[in-house]
Amino acid sequence: MSIDRLENKIILLDYRLNYMTAISLEPRIFPELAVIDKYGLIYIYSSQYHSIFKFESKRLRKVPHIDLNRFSDIDFCINKLAINLFSTDKRALVCFQ
Numbered sequence: 001m002s003i004d005r006l007e008n009k010i011i012l013l014d015y016r017l018n019y020m021t022a023i024s025l026e027p028r029i030f031p032e033l034a035v036i037d038k039y040g041l042i043y044i045y046s047s048q049y050h051s052i053f054k055f056e057s058k059r060l061r062k063v064p065h066i067d068l069n070r071f072s073d074i075d076f077c078i079n080k081l082a083i084n085l086f087s088t089d090k091r092a093l094v095c096f097q
Contacts (some may be wrong), residue, residue: 001036003032005026007024008030009022009025010023010042018022026060027040027060027062031044032046033080035082035083043055043083049064051064052066
C-alpha cells in the first residue's frame with residue numbers, strides 16, 4: 001500500500017510491489033501517513049483535518065476515527081503512526097511527534 005497525498009488516493013500493491021489498483025478518497029482528506037493493522041484495516045492521518053480516519057472495505061469513513069483536535073496537548077507535528085500488534089485491545093494506535 002502507498003498513499004498519494006496530492007492525488008488523494010490509496011494505491012494498492014501486491015507482495016512484489018506491482019500496481020494493483022488506486023482508490024480515490026472521499027472526502028478529500030489529503031493523507032500524509034497510513035498504517036495497516038493485523039485485521040487489514042487502514043488508519044490514515046490527515047494534517048488538514050488533524051484527524052485519523054479509518055479505511056475499510058475499500059471505503060473511507062467520513063467521521064474521523066480519532067479527532068486529534070479534541071486534545072489540547074497534541075500538536076500538528078505528527079510524523080509517524082504505529083499499531084501495537086501485541087496489545088489485547090485491537091484499537092491500540094500510537095502517534096509520534
